[in-house]
Amino acid sequence: MLLAVIAAVTAAAAPSAPSPIYHYVRSNIDGSQPEHVVHYRPSKRTISVYKWVSKCTTAAYVTADMDDDTRSGRVFFAGRVAPNGTQRQFGRLTLDPESLTLWADVTPPGGKRIEARHALRATSFLLYDFDFADLNSFLQENHPTYDFSYALPVVWPADPSTFRDLGMLRAHLAGEEQHLGRDTRRFDLRVEGASPSSGTLWVDAKDWFIVDAQLGLPNHMEYKDFRLRLENVEPGGPKAWAALLTGHYANCPAPKATP
Secondary structure: OHHHHHHHHHHHHOOOOOOOEEEEEEEOOOOOOOEEEEEEEEEOOEEEEEEEOOOOOOOEEEEEEEEOOOOEEEEEEEEEEOOOOOEEEEEEEEEEOOOOEEEEEEOOOOOOOEEEEEEOOOOOEOOHHHOOHHHHHHHHHHOOOOOEEEEEEEEOOOOOOOEEEEEEEEEEEEEEEEEOOEEEEEEEEEEEOOOOEEEEEEEEOOOOOEEEEEEOOOOOOOOOOEEEEEEEEEOOOHHHHHHHHHHHHOOOOOOOOOO
8 A cells, every 4th residue: 555655656746758849830810920839848837939930030939837726827938049949038927826916027138128017817817929838738738628718818018018908718618520630629719808809729639739729819919810720740858849949040041241
């Protein structure tokens, strides 16, 4: 009996295996303004997201630590991909679970420091400009064969408050169907807020990762709405992730000399 208890405790304490690496394209629903978005979970409670339009140009590298109780991010670290493939951080966004407040402290490269806070309307939230990486984590950990909901804040630098409260995102399990050549579970989405909207989420029927997501609200200022479409899945692990990031600036043309 004692050995069984020790084995159970050891298994619970052991870190989970890294997830696969999921390659997506974020765009408007019509496919315009595409950007590559890559989701990776080094462990059960950590998320890394790498975003780029073209290689050898500035690429975002955002990470998060998840909170099991809220099913949401506990802290987000904003950054860029450094030439050596590491994360060059320039800010963080932290959840205060007692006051249900998000605190932002960010100094963008070449910009002024931004300090802001945002009161959440619910305990569980998705940071919309994190491109559903936090939603992907929830789906893969919980396999929800039920309806669920999240508050939907988004970082919106054009607003004086730095944040926008888009309302509540509600997902209704609508059934199973083929989508983009995969067996999926479909969730019908609706947003209840100042600008009501709707959309659809398709999730892999076996492994519960996002296959396609469409919603009528933009998650970045330059967009008119939102789509996240799976391109491919590759094996994960620290070496694979590091190779992906260091490859961003590999074989880039040398900068032109100043006359």
